Each structure stands twice: as C-alpha cells, then as structure tokens.
C-alpha cells in the first residue's frame with residue numbers, strides 16, 4: 001500500500017544525466033533499492049515510486065505517470081503481470097520490464113508474448129540499464145511513427161479537400177467563361193460577315209485570327225495522333241467528317257474522342273477495325289457518333305458500361321480499367337449533352353453523344 005518517492009542522482013554532476021521516472025512494483029525494499037542503484041550507477045537520474053498492489057499502482061500511475069514500469073513477477077498481494085492490464089485499461093503506452101528473482105524461460109517468453117517489454121533477473125541487474133534504454137528508445141520510435149502516420153493522414157485529407165475545391169473551381173470558372181466567350185465569338189463572326197473585304201487586308205486577317213482564337217477548333221487531328229500507335233498496330237482505318245466547332249473544354253473533348261476511338265480499336269473482332277467519326281446537326285444540337293465493326297455489346301449492358309469500373313471482359317482478354325466511358329459520360333453531361341450506345345453483339349457498336357449548338361443567333365437549352 002505504501003508509496004515512497006525516492007530520488008537518486010548527482011545534482012552537481014557536470015554532465016546532464018538522463019532523467020528517468022520509474023514506477024516500481026516491488027514488495028522488498030532492499031530489492032527496490034538495488035534496482036534503483038543499478039540504474040543510477042549507469043548514469044540515470046531516477047525518480048521512483050514504489051508500490052505493492054493494484055490500488056496504489058493505479059493511483060500513482062495517474063498522479064505521476066512514469067516513463068517505465070519495473071515490476072516484480074511475484075508479490076504477496078498482487079502479480080506483476082497484472083500491471084500490464086492496468087496500463088492497457090488506462091490507455092497508457094508505457095514500457096513494462098519484469099524484474100524477477102527466478103523466472104523460467106517458458107514463463108519469461110509467455111510474459112513477453114502478453115506484452116511485457118523485457119525481463120531482467122534480480123541477480124543480473126547489470127543488464128537493467130541497457131534494457132531500460134532500449135525500451136525508452138522503442139517507445140520514442142513508436143511515438144514518432146504514430147506522429148508521422150497522423151501527419152500523413154492529415155496531408156491526404158487536405159489533398160482530397162483541395163482537389164475537390166479545385167474541381168469545383170474549374171467547373172465554376174469554365175461555366176463563368178462560357179457566356180463572355182460566346183459573346184466574343186458571336187461578335188467576331190458578325191464582324192467577319194459584315195466587314196470582310198470592306199476594311200483593309202490586315203483587318204480581315206485580324207478578324208480571322210480573333211474568331212479562330214475564340215473558338216475551340218476541332219480536336220480530331222490531335223486524337224488521331226495520340227492513337228497513332230494503336231491504329232498502326234491494329235491496321236485500323238479511321239475516317240472522320242469535317243467536325244464542327246463546339247463549345248466545350250478542348251482537352252476534355254479530346255479525351256472523349258480518344259476514349260471512344262480507342263475502345264473502337266481495342267474491342268475489335270477478327271477483321272481489322274474500321275472506325276468512322278461523324279457529326280450531324282439536329283435542331284438544337286450536334287450529334288456525334290463513333291462507330292466500329294468490333295465485337296459489339298449486348299443491349300442489357302448498354303447502360304452499365306458507362307458506370308465506373310464496369311467492364312465486360314477480363315483484363316487478360318482486353319486490357320483496361322473501366323473508367324474511360326465513365327469519364328466520357330461525365331464530360332458530355334457537364335457540357336450539357338447526353339451519351340449512349342447503339343449496338344448488337346457481333347455487329348459493331350456506335351457510341352453517340354450530343355453537345356449543344358451555340359450558333360451566334362441561337363438560344364441554348366432546347367432538347368435535341
């Protein structure tokens with residue numbers, strides 16, 4: 001029951017001693033003194049509480065949390081290993097070293113399995129300082145690792161948040177830019193129509209540059225260049241209409257065509273792929289199509305394939321990750337259009353998507 005605070009250490013020592021707050025679970029005062037002496041002799045400046053039962057242990061733990069617990073294995077009123085349970089229930093990560101008169105190898109191993117950091121025999125106390133040092137170092141390392149893990153988790157969290165912000169920003173920005181850009185295009189086109197040949201040659205040229213710059217030019221050439229290796233390797237023939245100018249993010253539109261033409265080549269049948277890209281004008285929209293002579297898709301999967309990670313084939317059969325069409329869908333819908341597939345197994349597929357037409361004198365928003 002009794003709890004005694006003992007201090008051992010040289011106050012006048014020139015070299016600062018490592019401070020150590022220890023909690024001893026020990027019923028034999030002489031043994032306790034020997035333990036402290038072993039630590040002190042090795043240079044520790046030890047402050048220690050000595051307790052003999054669970055109540056005193058718990059109380060002292062709370063009042064003066066130690067850096068290390070040194071527990072005798074056998075006590076008249078308690079068992080040293082019980083100290084571990086208390087440490088756990090208090091949520092404390094404090095190393096516990098068993099200091100015992102005689103401890104068979106089997107018992108020692110069992111104690112360490114249960115969570116004791118190490119054990120030292122009372123007639124081999126010279127080992128204690130080294131064991132204590134290692135226990136403290138390991139605890140520091142655990143702390144650092146935990147800190148690093150927490151920092152990492154925080155960074156991942158921040159990154160996710162800033163990504164979401166960025167995405168939101170890009171969306172808002174592209175949305176906000178659409179209206180003014182549309183006006184610039186409309187009026188440069190008007191300028192071109194009304195005043196071509198009426199001003200000087202330079203004026204015509206400048207108007208030409210301006211309308212070209214304000215419009216996003218068709219992206220097919222770029223797409224075909226990216227897919228050149230796949231086209232060459234498969235012997236594909238890719239044809240395309242003269243494609244119209246549309247209002248959409250150029251990079252994103254290129255991505256849509258790239259995914260669709262890429263799939264048309266990838267999911268080919270026995271014949272070399274024949275792919276055609278077309279654009280038709282409907283009342284209020286452009287309707288694009290990418291058609292192939294490949295393996296086709298059963299109607300019951302026509303919707304599923306636009307869901308992320310949904311694929312109809314093993315990766316060994318056709319490589320891929322199943323995100324291409326999900327991205328296409330997201331891009332097309334963000335730009336105010338729709339995407340779908342018309343296909344029968346064995347007789348090719350035709351992927352179609354619409355985008356609003358933004359002719360200078362037209363209003364948007366009508367259905368196709």
Ligand SMILES: Nc1ncnc2c1ncn2[C@@H]1O[C@H](COP(=O)(O)OP(=O)(O)O)[C@@H](O)[C@H]1O
Nearest residue numbers: 263264267296305311312320321322323324325
């Ligand atoms: N042109 C096509 N012909 C036949 N099946 C296709 C075609 N395009 C897509 N698919 C089917 O839709 C699935 C999803 O396509 P996608 O999202 O681009 O992923 P991935 O190309 O990585 O497989 C494909 O795995 C395939 O089963």
Ligand SMILES: [Mg+2]
Nearest residue numbers: 263320324325
């Ligand atoms: Mg794909």
